[in-house]
Amino acid sequence: MPVIKKGTASFKPYARLMSILGDQLITDKIVALVEIVKNSYDADATSVTIEFKNWTPQNGEQPPNPKSYIEIRDDGLGMNEDVLLNVYLNPGTPNKLLLKKQNLKTPVMNRTMQGEKGIGRFAINKLGQDISIFSKTPNDPEVQLHVDFADYDNEDEAAPEEYKLLSEISNDYVINEPPVVFTGGPGTLIRINKLKQNWSDDDFASLSASLQKLVAPPDILQQEHNPDTYEVLADFEFKLIVNGEEVEKAETHWSQMLSLAPFQMIGTISEKGVLEYDYLASGPFKKRESKRTINLLNYGDYTFSSKAIKARFEAQEVKEAGGRKLKRLPKQGKIHFSFYVYDMRPKTRLLNSRQKEFLAAHNVFVFRDGIRVYPFGEKDYDWLELSQRRATDKAGDYYNINQIIGFVYITGQENPKLKDTTSRYGMMDVEGAYDDFKTLLIGALNAMKAESDLDIVKEEIIKNQNLKSTEGSLELAHEDLVKRINQVVTDPKEQQQLLESTNKFLQVYGTHNALMKERVETYEDLAGLGLAVEKSSHDAIMVLGRLFRTIDELRRRLEQDGPVTRRIKDLLTEMRDNVDIVYNEMQIIQPLFRISKRTDDIVNVKEIVDKTVRYFRHELRSDIQVTVEVVGKDLLLTTPQGLILQVLINLVDNALYWLKEKGSAPNVQKELLFRVDGNQKTLLVADSGIGISPELADAVFEAFYSRKASGRGLGLYIARELLARMGATISVVYSSPERLLKGANFLIQFETQEA
Structure with missing residues (x-):
């Protein structure tokens, strides 16, 4: 088809775009103010004062007092005329993004820039319509800008031709010499008139709390384990003033509160999904430390359950990793974290009422380059979806969101795909990186839950021994x-x-x-x-x-x-x-x-083993090799056959789960072995699965302790109790000659008297 005309065309945005970027895109007035404070941080300010002047509370839907206004003043480096005209007034300006790409820091405080989209300044429009800005650099005269967003937001106009283009509206500015506001040094003051929303005492308290948590609080695990690289940002503070009176900052005792957590874990997750952690259990539990390195993507190589990891990464095609196939590789970059978990069972009562309120008001925070990403960590913002997972999966695999305080640390350099949403509320899912980020952190919490469950059950073992x-x-x-x-x-x-x-x-x-x-x-x-x-x-x-x-x-x-x-x-x-x-x-x-079970029989244990194998014939038919060995004479017992049968059913059911869920590597034969020794009065049940670590040898027999994704924690407990009625014992063995396969090896020792 012949071309009859050719040319170029540019976008011509309407002025209402400014309202979309500010008032409509920013979801929350507190988020808007926090965003403005972040700009002060990027300007190397050490102090920011937010002041509500002539403020009078209004009832219901009444508009704010027209004489009320907000002033945000900082002591940063300020702007000169060139920056004001060519950076501040240009939406989407890439100057901060370019600095971040070059890994350049701010000139005075050596900070990593927080902004990069070039639209955060328009959060002002969420707060009010009439804006005056005064700014001064150390070596330039003061500049003053006036913006009336009412000129831009003309949605009440009747006809499309009456809507103004962005290029048709101008903003007045002047140069003040001598300065009107900044007579003693550089900085920026933003005065917001014609306020759009009312503010209550609760809003002021929420704003103060959000600003207090803008920088990471003292993380005692990071301070202990990484003293050379971790530092608390103490060079940035704020004041919130309402009608001349400073809003009292909520008293926080982070170090004291974090030290009360009986379960603590610090670690990293690599860009390839490898989890390294140091775990510590302390009072009232017996002190125990655990250091591990786990490839979370090799789902079959660890004993705790993490359905989220398996669902997101494991598949039957695409890429290999450690002998297992993956449908995707993670894209989140390296993650650093600290988790503090509290035992909230009613019988423990480790926290007083004020401490419980503090815990309920916080959960898992995210900090990028030392500055908080909003709203991670806010009360009831369950971004890891732990409550939903507890309801839809096995609740025992997940902590309650109200028993965790966590700090997750990322950087713009190590995590380039973890970007804030344009609304400054959460993160975008760039190429699936955010979902990878969440899933791997859930895997880390699954690992921690397995550790703390072990400490809880060990405590119960001690109590039961005392009770017996x-x-x-x-x-x-x-x-x-x-x-x-x-x-x-x-x-x-x-x-x-x-x-x-x-x-x-x-x-x-x-x-x-x-x-x-x-x-x-x-x-x-x-x-x-x-x-x-x-x-x-x-x-x-x-x-x-x-x-x-x-x-x-x-x-x-x-x-x-x-x-x-x-x-x-x-x-x-x-x-x-x-x-x-x-x-x-x-x-x-x-x-x-x-x-x-009340009727004693003369039971041939080999026959019960055969009956058990028949019972599981469908499950054993596929890819599991079953071997039944008999050593010496027949092992005969005087006992109800139902007891022995139930024990073997529970043991084999347990073995089948681990052989199929986290069994041998691909192309390696899965095995189940029974050895009946009539001379020693023993029965060994062994499999080639993932096995049981020695520290779990006692815990696996406790009621309601389970490592299975959908386990009840009753099978091995019932097996032990049924055997105890017969005077028999069961244990996990780890050394020759009892241990015959690489997985779990259970040895049952019957009483030595003849049947």
Whole structure:
């Protein structure tokens, strides 16, 4: 098609663009003021004063007092005429961006520039319409600019031709010599008249709090671990004044509050997703330190659950990383962090009411080059979506947002894709970098949760051990008390009464203790039965589905013409086999019921192992090699077979999870091994999965402690308690000759008497 005309054209923005950049784009009046204060920071100011003058509170939707105005004054380097005309009045000016790209700092305070988009100054329009700016550099005369945004925001005009273009509106400026405002040094003053919004006492308090948190508070972990590189910015302060009275700054005791956190973790996440951390547990928990390096993208190489990591990064195509395939590589850059987690369980009561209020008012902050990114860290701003994840995933894998204070540190140089939104509320998701950033931090918190859960369960182990020793201690105390009564009390009648009282107390305690033991055993039986029924009912439903399809096929065949006798016989045989499978499923469940567990049998452990393997035949059919070894004579026990069966079901169910979820490397055979030793009265159950670290050897048997993504924390606990009823023990073994496979190796030691 021939070209009949050719030329060039430029954009001609309407003046209302200024309203969009300021009033409409900036979402919040507090954010707007914070943005102006950030500009003062970039201008090397050390002090900023925000003053509300002639302020009178208004009720409801009443407009602000027309005589009220705001002044923001700093002692920064100021602007001269050239900067005012060619930088300040040019929306989108790239001067700060160019300085950041060259990694240049501010000339006096050596700060990293915060702004880069060139539109933050228009946040003024969120606050008021009539603006006067006075500014002076150390060596130039004072410049004064007046802007009336009412000239730009003419949306009430009737016709399109009446809307003004941006180029049609001019702003008046003058040069003051001598200066009108800055007679003693450089700086900038912004006076905002014709205010658009009312401010309440709560707003002033929120503004003061936001400004206090503009720079990172003292981070005790960073101060301890990185004293040479970490510093608290103490060269920038503010004052907030309302009608001549300074708004009192909320008293903060960051160092004291952070030191109260019993669980603390400091670390980094590399640009490739490698997590390095130092973890510390302290009072009231037993002091414990843990240092680890974990590639979060190698989901199968660590034991804690992180569904967010797996969902975002793991896939079946694209790129390799450590033997596993990834659908994307992270783009967030290097992350530094410190996390402080508080134990908020009702029985701990580690914090007083004021400390709890402080904790509830903060969560996880983000600081770029030492300056806070808004609104990260604000109360109820759950940007890591922990509440949602607790509701939709397993709640035990995530902290409650109200028990964390965190500081995340990024830089413009290391994290170029983590950019503020134009509205200054949150971050943009440039090429998925922000979602990568969140996901990897969630992975770090998952790792910390696994560490703190271990410390909590270790504390419970100590308490349980003390509780188990109570019965014996009480009997010894009773004997000692009887001796003391006989020694001290001389009156035979009084002595007899005291002895009867002590004996009655011991009898009542024994009766109550026996009742509680029976109830606990009942709960354990019901819980174990529930786990087995859940699995068996799943298999039964699957088989019944096949049975229904077989019946439908039989009916369809009978409707066809021609000889079908052989086919009918085949279908009936298949249907008979399916019914037999359901029957066998029920036979496996039957010994697990509580009434069956009360009946002692002569049990051949090898036969129970075989029955367990049949029970899991569908799961074991695919890619898991099962080996059953027998050493010496038959291992026979006098016990209800349901107890042994339940133990093995729980152990194998646990092994299957780890073999499939975080099992062997690709192309490596997955294994499950049973060794029945009749001579030593032992049964070993081992797998080739990820294994159990020695520090978890006791914790895995505690109730409700689980490393599974959807685990209940009951399987191994029930196995231990059922074995204890038989006088048997179970433990995790780590050395030869007991350990046979590289994963988890559970050794059951039965009593040595013959069956």
